[in-house]
């Protein structure tokens with residue numbers, strides 16, 4: 001059998017799977033888990049492939065460590081979404097960092113603990129998990145609480161829709177300290193350039209540095225995937241903390257060369273982004 005994903009109305013991709021291991025309809029979304037011989041277990045939310053055992057480390061390392069090795073001395077990190085636990089686990093590889101994680105759907109956490117037990121670091125005493133809406137959380141949060149915010153969300157639909165708009169980023173800006181920075185799921189400049197530009201534009205209303213970076217996610221439509229780093233102060237390539245970037249144990253993708261190279265943009269992307277690219 002095949003898990004087939006349709007993206008927008010013009011792109012389809014499929015991977016062979018052996019069986020469906022779980023299906024849960026939560027109050028927010030439909031969550032499925034498949035077993036694949038080639039990709040391991042596969043997490044699907046509302047028909048979209050989220051992650052698989054084979055390449056989840058790329059996404060999680062690239063969301064966590066680019067931010068953690070750009071900021072001079074991160075101590076408090078907020079993760080919005082990330083219910084599989086992967087981004088939080090990567091952040092917690094950095095000693096003395098405390099992670100607040102706000103995930104709206106408890107079913108995602110439960111299913112991840114059962115079918116992807118190696119991805120999370122749930123028992124870590126430096127992790128504080130809240131089951132709640134990240135939109136409400138940032139709205140009600142006191143100013144200047146966090147060094148870094150990581151928005152590891154699903155696509156801008158359903159419960160995640162409000163994680164991509166101006167109100168949300170006004171609040172993210174407000175709860176970040178004066179040298180804070182945010183990294184968000186930026187979709188793909190290859191298969192979704194209009195949406196990518198829209199997210200860049202919203203972040204650019206508040207932050208002086210707004211730079212996308214790329215990595216490959218074989219599970220995602222078209223493979224090329226982008227995060228966007230927006231920063232009040234530090235620059236992701238000029239201020240990279242090299243000694244930290246190459247000293248983190250256990251990484252399988254991220255290193256200081258990948259960090260720097262991921263911010264190199266193709267000509268067509270630079271031309272398309274124009275002034276949205278604030279570097």
Ligand code: SAM
Nearest residue numbers: 050051081082083104105108134153154159160
């Ligand atoms: N980390 C995964 C990966 O490697 O691609 C994908 C992201 S993670 C599964 C996306 C999470 O965002 C989901 O668990 C979803 O429940 C959560 N989410 C969506 N909207 C949210 C909101 N408003 N507040 C908090 N979490 C939200």
